Amino acid sequence: MPRFLAVYMMKAENVARFRELPKAEQDAIDNAGLPAWTAWEEKNAAALIDRGGMVGKTTRVTRDGIGPASNDFCGYMIVEAATAEAAARLFADHPHFTIFPGDGVDIMPFVTEPPA
Template sequence: MPRFAAVYTMQPEDVAAFRARPQSEQEAVDAAGLAAWGAWRQRHAAAIVSSDMMLGKTRRVTKAGSAAARNAIAGFVIVEAADIDAAADLFKDHPHIAIFPGDGIDVMPVLTEPPEDASA
């Protein structure tokens, strides 16, 4: 079955706004979000190939060297589905966007060879 990477995105300003809320509100959102995330994982356990991986601060490497960098990637998970639409449907009610301050989840095929269409 085809595999898809689902990349959780979160804008730095959304994280900052969330962290500016009272501690009790943050804790309530965290508790509700983690419970919902666990329930989401149980509902879709058959499709999940790898457990969720959350990511920390970025260091970008270029030909010129490496330096601290920022991006919107917060984490990822690998799932199996019949096609990209079915994979995307798995995430419609995901807590990353339904409860936490995530701004989106990008779903894309995991390729084992270069795509035929370079714009894919």
């Protein structure tokens, strides 16, 4: 079955706005979002190949050297689905953007096979 990289996206200004909320409001969002995320993973367990994780600040390597960088990428997961649309439908109600301040989830097919 085809595999897809699901990339959690969140704009820096949305992270900043979340962090500016009073602690009680942040905790309330976490208290609603974390169980919902767990429930989403349980509901879709058959399609989850690698649960991935959330990531921190970016360091970029280029021909000019190594240094800090910025992007909206905040986490990833690998899923199996018949099509990209089917993979996308898995995330239609994901807590990343229905409860947490995420912007969306980008779905990309792997075009090479994983190593044996």
